[in-house]
Amino acid sequence: MTNNHVSPREKSIVFIGFMGVGKTTIGKLVAQKLYRTFIDIDEEIEKEYGMPTQQIFQKIGEKAFREKEKSLIQKFCTQKLKIISVGGGAFLQKEIRDICLTNCTVIALDISWDSWKERLNVIIDSRPVLQGRSMEEIEELFYKRQEIYSAHNSKLVTDNLNVEEIADYITDSLKVAWEIYS
Numbered sequence: 001m002t003n004n005h006v007s008p009r010e011k012s013i014v015f016i017g018f019m020g021v022g023k024t025t026i027g028k029l030v031a032q033k034l035y036r037t038f039i040d041i042d043e044e045i046e047k048e049y050g051m052p053t054q055q056i057f058q059k060i061g062e063k064a065f066r067e068k069e070k071s072l073i074q075k076f077c078t079q080k081l082k083i084i085s086v087g088g089g090a091f092l093q094k095e096i097r098d099i100c101l102t103n104c105t106v107i108a109l110d111i112s113w114d115s116w117k118e119r120l121n122v123i124i125d126s127r128p129v130l131q132g133r134s135m136e137e138i139e140e141l142f143y144k145r146q147e148i149y150s151a152h153n154s155k156l157v158t159d160n161l162n163v164e165e166i167a168d169y170i171t172d173s174l175k176v177a178w179e180i181y182s
């Protein structure tokens, strides 16, 4: 089942990008502004296992996390009118990239390394992939991951923008695009 036949206005929107770039925060705000249901795939995985991501990685392992991530993305991305934030590692899987790009409008949130590194302290405790790595290793991962986020329909560089400005910009741009294609 795909929903690649649905109109751009009805397609679900998927936010991608590196850990901590703001997918969950912005996705929630955009959903409010468009009166749509918000789905955070990390939260859905945590609900299924009844524990935080950190513990899923420790007790069950990353492989099971990634399988669950794929099946939940398949479930929600084939539905209409949702606003979906996927985890920062979701686009590592080609199948996930294909599901999202076939069924949804994919928006990549981008940020420079200099701005991102200011955020590390806030997010590190809940992101197992960042733990036990040196700053140099995290920087290497940050740049390596850029390749997977290049598979998108549109991209916004968020440096120097607050969350309201980002959500307003995305909401307004979507409405303009929907008018053009309607």
Ligand SMILES: Nc1ncnc2c1ncn2[C@@H]1O[C@H](COP(=O)(O)OP(=O)(O)OP(=O)(O)O)[C@@H](O)[C@H]1O
Residues within 6 Å of the ligand: 017, 018, 019, 020, 021, 022, 023, 024, 025, 026, 042, 085, 086, 087, 088, 089, 119, 122, 123, 127, 158, 161, 162, 163, 166
């Ligand atoms: N534009 C912004 N300016 C300042 N802080 C921001 C901005 N966007 C997000 N943040 C903050 O950065 C932190 C990480 O944001 P968020 O959890 O939304 O990231 P994420 O992309 O969903 O990460 P993950 O991939 O790990 O789920 C939060 O504390 C959030 O408040």
Ligand SMILES: O=C(O)C1=C[C@@H](O)[C@@H](O)[C@H](O)C1
Residues within 6 Å of the ligand: 018, 019, 042, 053, 086, 087, 088, 089, 090, 126, 127, 128, 129
């Ligand atoms: O970038 C990643 O690999 C991850 C990002 C988070 O959103 C979670 O999905 C998890 O911590 C893994």
Ligand SMILES: [Mg+2]
Residues within 6 Å of the ligand: 023, 024, 025, 040, 042, 085, 086, 087
């Ligand atoms: Mg998130």
